[in-house]
Amino acid sequence: MIATLLRIGFLNLKRDRVALSLKFLLPIVFFSIFASVFGGRGDDQTARIDIGVVDEDHSEFSARLAAGLAQEKGLRVRTTADGKPGTLLDRASAEQAVRSGDVPVAVVLPARLGESFANNGLSGRSGVSIKLLSDVSDPIAPQMVLGLLQKVTMTAAPDLLVRGGLRQFETHAGAMTPQQRTAVDAWLPQLKPGAGAAGGADGSGGAGTGAGGMAVGVEVVDVMRAGSNRGSLISFYAAGVGVMFLLFSSVAGAGGALLEEAEAGTLERLLSTNMGLTRLLAGKWIFLTLGGVAQLTVMFLWGTAVFGLPLFSHLPGFFVMTAATASAAAALGLVLATLARTREQLSGFSTILVLTMSALGGSMFPRFLMSEGLQKVGLFTFNAWAVDGYLKVFWRNAPLWQLWPQVLVLCGCTAVFLAAARGLARRWESA
Amino acid sequence: MTDVLTVRGATKSYGATRALDGASFELREGELLALLGPNGAGKTTLIRAISGRVRLDAGEIRVFDRVLDGRHTPKELGIVPQEIAVYSMLTARENLEVFGGLHGLTGGDLTRQVDWALEGTGLADRAREPVRQFSGGMRRRLNIACGVLHRPRVVLLDEPTVGVDPQSRDRIYDLLAALAASGVSLLLTTHHIEEAEARCARTVILDHGKVIAAGTTPELVDQTIGRFRFVSLRLNRPLPADAHAQLGSRPGVALDPADAALITARLTDVATELPPLLEAIRTSGGTVEDVDVRGPSLQSVFIHLTGKDLRE
Numbered sequence: 075m076i077a078t079l080l081r082i083g084f085l086n087l088k089r090d091r092v093a094l095s096l097k098f099l100l101p102i103v104f105f106s107i108f109a110s111v112f113g114g115r116g117d118d119q120t121a122r123i124d125i126g127v128v129d130e131d132h133s134e135f136s137a138r139l140a141a142g143l144a145q146e147k148g149l150r151v152r153t154t155a156d157g158k159p160g161t162l163l164d165r166a167s168a169e170q171a172v173r174s175g176d177v178p179v180a181v182v183l184p185a186r187l188g189e190s191f192a193n194n195g196l197s198g199r200s201g202v203s204i205k206l207l208s209d210v211s212d213p214i215a216p217q218m219v220l221g222l223l224q225k226v227t228m229t230a231a232p233d234l235l236v237r238g239g240l241r242q243f244e245t246h247a248g249a250m251t252p253q254q255r256t257a258v259d260a261w262l263p264q265l266k267p268g269a270g271a272a273g274g275a276d277g278s279g280g281a282g283t284g285a286g287g288m289a290v291g292v293e294v295v296d297v298m299r300a301g302s303n304r305g306s307l308i309s310f311y312a313a314g315v316g317v318m319f320l321l322f323s324s325v326a327g328a329g330g331a332l333l334e335e336a337e338a339g340t341l342e343r344l345l346s347t348n349m350g351l352t353r354l355l356a357g358k359w360i361f362l363t364l365g366g367v368a369q370l371t372v373m374f375l376w377g378t379a380v381f382g383l384p385l386f387s388h389l390p391g392f393f394v395m396t397a398a399t400a401s402a403a404a405a406l407g408l409v410l411a412t413l414a415r416t417r418e419q420l421s422g423f424s425t426i427l428v429l430t431m432s433a434l435g436g437s438m439f440p441r442f443l444m445s446e447g448l449q450k451v452g453l454f455t456f457n458a459w460a461v462d463g464y465l466k467v468f469w470r471n472a473p474l475w476q477l478w479p480q481v482l483v484l485c486g487c488t489a490v491f492l493a494a495a496r497g498l499a500r501r502w503e504s505a
Numbered sequence: 506m507t508d509v510l511t512v513r514g515a516t517k518s519y520g521a522t523r524a525l526d527g528a529s530f531e532l533r534e535g536e537l538l539a540l541l542g543p544n545g546a547g548k549t550t551l552i553r554a555i556s557g558r559v560r561l562d563a564g565e566i567r568v569f570d571r572v573l574d575g576r577h578t579p580k581e582l583g584i585v586p587q588e589i590a591v592y593s594m595l596t597a598r599e600n601l602e603v604f605g606g607l608h609g610l611t612g613g614d615l616t617r618q619v620d621w622a623l624e625g626t627g628l629a630d631r632a633r634e635p636v637r638q639f640s641g642g643m644r645r646r647l648n649i650a651c652g653v654l655h656r657p658r659v660v661l662l663d664e665p666t667v668g669v670d671p672q673s674r675d676r677i678y679d680l681l682a683a684l685a686a687s688g689v690s691l692l693l694t695t696h697h698i699e700e701a702e703a704r705c706a707r708t709v710i711l712d713h714g715k716v717i718a719a720g721t722t723p724e725l726v727d728q729t730i731g732r733f734r735f736v737s738l739r740l741n742r743p744l745p746a747d748a749h750a751q752l753g754s755r756p757g758v759a760l761d762p763a764d765a766a767l768i769t770a771r772l773t774d775v776a777t778e779l780p781p782l783l784e785a786i787r788t789s790g791g792t793v794e795d796v797d798v799r800g801p802s803l804q805s806v807f808i809h810l811t812g813k814d815l816r817e
Contacts, residue, residue, distance in 0.1 A: 340586030343651070346556055346578045347607040377675050389757050 076253075092422030100426050104128075107433045110448055122150045122446065123215045128169040129153070133188025135231050139204075139223075142230030142295035143181065146222050151229075152177070165205075172207050172297045176441065176469055178215035180207040181223065191231070203291030211310060211469050212442045215252050220292060230381065232444075233262045272360050298469060308381045309468030310440070310461070316373045317460045318437040320366050320403045325424040327365060328407030331358040332499075333417050341502060351499050359404050359492065366400030367393075383468070390474055391467030398484035399460040405491030412498035431455040459483045507534045509581075509659055509690045510555065514564035516714075517550055522635055526562065527716030531575060532659065532692050532730065535590045537685045539701035540694045541803075542711035543811050548694045549587070550713065552661050554602040568659060583657030587664045589644045590651070593637040597628050597647050608655035622650035625680050633641060642673030649677060661694035666700065680703045713809050714760050725806045732801065734775050737794035738786065748789035755782065768778035777781075 087093055101137035127143055129136045144151040155171075163171070168180035182205035190202035204223065208216035228235070240258060244250060250258065300502045334339035344354060374392060385392060410427070414420035432438055434448065435457025441449050452458040463480030466472035510532035513750055517525040520696055527545045532538050542548045553559040560575030565796035568579045578584070585680070591600045601619040610618055623629040636644060645665065653660055662681070666674045681691055694699055701708055702722050710718040710725075718725050743765030744752070753760040757778070758770045768786070772778040775798060786793060 089629040093711060337588075338585045338593075339590030342558065342586055342588075343584065343604065344607065346558065346584045347604075348557075348580075348581075349607065350578050504558050 089419075090444050092419055096422050096424060100429065103426065104433065107430070107448070110445060122148055123179065124152065124177045125215075125219055125220055126150050126163050126171050127153050128163045128165055128168045128178045128180060128182045130165065130185045131183050131187040135188035135191050136183040138230040139183055139226055142226035143222065148222060165207075169297050172209050172478075173470055174472065175209065175466065178209050178212040179219045181205070181219065182207060182297055182314045184277075188234075192234060203293045206292055206294045207297050208294055209298050209469075211298065212440065213464065214442065216294055220294065223292060237262060306360050308377055308383045309464055312374055312377045312383060312456075312462030313461045313468075314432075314437040316370050316400060316464075317403070317435075317457050318432040319373075320369060320400060321406065321428045321431065321457075322424075323369060324362050324366055324400075324403040324407035325410050325420065325428065326407075327362050328358065328411035329405070329417055329420045329424075331362070331412070332408070332411040333414060333420060333461065335501065336419075345502065352496060352502055355408060355496060355499060357447070357490070359401075359408055359495075361395070362404035362407055363401045366403050367396050370396045370400060375444045388471075390469050390479060391472070392464075394474060394477055394481060395460065395463040395467055398463070398481045398488075399456070402456050402460075402484045402487040402491065405488045405495065406465035409491045409498065412501075431457050434458075436487075447500065456484055456487045507613055507712055509534050509565045509569055510692065512551070512555070512564070513566075515551060515554060515561050515566065516563040517554065517559060517561050517651075523714055523815075525554070525561070525564075528711060528714060528716050529564075530709045530719050532690050534629050534690055535685050535688045536707065537681055537691045537693070537705045539694055539705035539708045540711060541696075541698060541701060541708055541807060542694075546711045546811075547714040548711055549663060550714075552663050552692075552694060553700050555781050556582065579659075581658040583652045583660040585619055585654065585660065585662040585665055587667065589648050591644065591647055594635055595652075596633050596635055597623065597639070598632040600647060601809065603687065604651045608623050610655055614795060616736035618654045618656070622654040625683070626650045627676050629657060642669040645669045646677060648682075649680065653680075653689075658689060660689060662692055663689060664696070666697060667697065671704060674700070698804045699802070708755050710807060710810055717810050718806070722803050723807070725745045725786060725803065726801045729806050730809050731773075732799050733771050735797075735799045735801075736770045736772055736775065736779060736782075737795075737797040737799075738770075738782075738793050740766045740768070740798075741792040741794050742788075744789055748791070752782075754786060755785065758782070779783065 087097070088497050100326055125143070127140050129140050134322065140151070153163055155163055163166075163180070165182050168177075168182060172180050173176050184205060186202050187204065206216055206220060206223070208219075210216070213502055236258075240250070292491060332341065335344070341354075345351065374383060374385045374396075378385040409503055410420055410424050414423060432455075434444075434452040435441075435455035436452060437457045441452050441461075444452065459480045463477055463484075466480070508531040512531070513529050515525045516523070516748065517530040523764070528547065530538075540548055540551070547624055550559055551724060554561055554575065555568075555573070557573055557575060558580040566573045568581060571579065573579060592603070595603065598619060602615060605615045620629070623632050626649060628643060628647060631639070631643065636647060645668070648664055649662065652662070658811060660681075665681075666677055669677070677797055678700070681693070685706075693701075693705070707719065707721055708725060709716055718728060720728065723732075743749070746765075749760060749765055752758055752768060755770075757772055761767050761769070768782075770778075770782060771773055772782075779798075781792060
């Protein structure tokens with residue numbers, strides 16, 4: 075008897091491709107995405123962090139630090155405004171680059187850094203410290219740059235580090251003897267990066283042992299919190315979660331709008347009024363879009379009331395992004411509803427697609443956690459563009475015109491999806 | 506009577522399957538016409554073709570002398586699909602307002618027609634309830650109301666009484682009869698042949714995509730099995746074997762070997778042929794307790810024309 079039940083279950087499962095996909099394919103897809111993001115598949119898969127470096131000191135030490143950072147595998151350093159040869163970054167343009175999201179971190183090597191280092195080593199008494207301009211919407215990048223900066227400080231200028239230390243020693247313990255001075259002068263060149271005695275500036279060698287446990291003075295400056303958008307990080311979660319559920323509701327709504335009507339016969343009845351499929355789809359799309367706008371508005375209002383999301387100070391940008399996102403989600407819902415033959419098919423297929431798009435597109439966790447390859451793949455989902463747009467509005471206080479790439483992509487998606495849905499809906503036209 | 510709908514040589518294939526194979530018939534003004542046929546005979550394809558939802562490969566369909574292009578539904582048509590094509594979350598009134606609006610009714614005219622449809626289908630007192638709370642019969646009546654409230658001159662009904670109780674069925678046919686009396690022409694498909702016989706003026710029988718018979722029930726009987734009567738005689742007790750066998754040798758008489766107290770006969774003229782049969786039974790010692798005389802039915806014609814083989 076149990077064998078019969080097993081046979082029934084097996085036959086049902088074998089013939090239900092959607093159930094098979096949900097059972098085996100979806101877990102594999104998700105496992106792969108999460109493993110790629112959080113597990114890593116080797117160092118070469120780790121995302122490189124874009125940073126700006128501003129050298130206000132122009133000393134040998136600052137130059138060596140900048141060069142050391144540039145050679146770090148985990149960093150992609152830019153020293154000019156647009157990353158190409160041209161105007162060098164200054165503090166203001168570097169801060170703007172962080173604010174606009176071009177780079178998550180900028181390292182400012184302030185004037186007198188080299189002098190301070192030469193005089194004081196790493197004691198930081200002079201109060202001259204490196205500034206790390208950061209955007210805390212990406213909490214990983216500043217920490218990573220901070221760590222690499224410490225390492226580079228040690229490995230890029232061990233000779234200068236020792237020289238500063240000796241100077242401190244002489245200040246407090248008395249001058250070295252001529253013999254000691256001679257010996258030190260002969261030793262110090264060997265500490266220079268590339269001299270072979272104590273590591274190099276390629277980031278692979280160790281620092282001078284005498285510097286162990288010391289740290290360069292670094293001040294982390296959150297450039298985003300310097301403004302009035304405190305609490306705006308909530309917008310990331312609101313956007314990510316909102317877009318994911320918008321997709322779910324749009325697909326379900328479109329399924330209800332088309333497949334359910336086709337099954338119930340109301341679609342046939344509607345078409346018999348000569349309204350035409352194009353007008354029918356347009357009506358469904360507008361309804362789904364309005365529903366999506368309402369859904370996101372309610373969610374952001376809740377975020378405003380409970381979590382202090384600054385919705386009312388960003389209304390124009392919010393509505394532009396919400397309209398663009400909701401219209402694209404509605405159009406995608408129509409594509410899936412016209413593609414599927416049954417609601418079961420739609421449900422299974424859309425679950426796989428929406429969850430995958432949400433994972434890759436940054437709705438579940440920030441895309442900066444992903445490898446560069448996955449980040450690029452994520453750009454094929456409109457979640458990524460929608461979330462980026464909301465972040466521009468709420469986090470970066472970007473003016474409306476700066477939303478054009480996101481709006482353009484979302485509107486393009488809408489047009490393509492609507493055209494695809496219209497083509498797929500031909501099966502409901504006269505046979 | 507004027508023909509409001511004419512179908513001539515309607516042909517339609519789906520791949521290798523020929524759904525319609527030169528079907529021809531006409532629907533007259535104010536007529537309630539039944540379209541019968543076994544499953545897969547082509548009824549639904551034909552209805553959809555008339556509705557402008559199927560393009561014919563050959564042949565033509567005219568509604569009020571206008572040839573249909575197979576892409577648009579003529580505005581004179583009202584369509585009642587086999588499915589309960591209404592929105593279950595909406596009330597009956599809201600459904601009627603929606604579909605009336607889509608058919609161009611507005612304002613006071615829409616309100617009047619909605620009220621008329623609700624009254625006609627016996628749903629007036631439940632008009633403000635969501636349809637999901639309705640019984641099957643109520644939904645079926647609302648389905649019909651949605652198809653007729655915009656005053657179509659021709660109504661196509663695909664199995665309008667499937668799955669409803671006798672009361673709802675009567676109500677539906679009363680509504681259809683009232684529409685026909687007001688000049689509306691109705692074409693309905695059904696598997697309830699006795700309903701078609703009792704309620705419809707004429708019948709068209711479709712099989713394998715072709716119209717194989719059309720006319721009133723007497724006309725169909727004459728065209729096919731002829732005007733005989735089935736007579737069943739129930740005796741008070743089985744006749745002796747020799748007497749029973751002697752009766753069985755009479756023309757038209759059939760005996761049931763399992764039931765010697767039952768005698769059946771197929772008589773062309775009951776008035777002249779039945780009395781001698783009764784007399785023969787009496788002289789054989791039998792007493793007739795019950796007599797049942799039945800004419801040939803549309804069911805007989807249908808089975809005669811389409812056979813008893815399963816089609817699906």
